[in-house]
């Protein structure tokens with residue numbers, strides 16, 4: 001009896017060791033960093049459970065003007081690949097990270113997007129337009145296939161699934177926004193430039209391309225006049241942008257405030273209600289329709 005027990009214990013020990021080692025191999029999936037929320041969520045959807053995807057710019061922080069600490073740089077350098085947008089969004093830090101991570105591959109996924117420029121500056125918000133997001137996911141898929149070619153068909157399948165969802169969104173944006181009575185979006189910073197270009201709207205931001213810029217009193221009164229002239233009903237306060245100046249504009253023009261997400265990050269409230277890129281894009285369309293009807 002003792003002998004049987006000893007054998008049983010030995011067998012269970014072996015089984016425990018085996019299950020430990022499989023668990024370990026599961027956690028040692030290739031590590032990929034994505035620069036900020038929309039890139040992170042789209043990359044995660046294509047990577048599925050074959051890659052470990054981590055986000056660089058923390059949730060609930062504006063992606064404009066963020067920079068990594070020395071510790072974060074060391075962590076990023078452990079990754080097999082970094083997926084980033086480009087179009088100047090990560091300019092304050094991406095080259096520093098590239099230099100400190102010589103063994104990491106870097107993929108700029110906005111290649112192929114026709115950039116909107118103002119002077120020398122490139123507008124870095126293409127993901128808010130489903131049409132441009134379709135370009136981003138194709139580049140993300142190609143990057144993941146290059147990082148892990150053994151799982152090519154798995155990434156292709158997830159990509160096709162995501163592509164179908166974004167094509168449906170593109171269709172809805174095109175159809176619904178062509179029918180709105182009003183065509184002008186008034187908001188804090190120029191996050192909806194690509195949405196405006198791709199779906200026949202006009203954007204009137206209070207400041208320029210960063211939500212950390214300072215508004216001018218002259219521009220405030222210009223927007224108040226425009227809202228009155230065009231009969232605009234709602235002004236937007238987006239994501240991490242300060243509400244105060246938009247409240248002033250709303251008060252002086254008689255318009256109402258509507259909050260909208262730039263999806264550049266995920267707020268605490270977004271996290272609690274388990275919002276993601278696709279659900280936020282759908283919400284944005286509903287908000288645009290309501291504001292412009």
Ligand SMILES: [Zn+2]
Nearest residue numbers: 191211262264
């Ligand atoms: Zn922005």
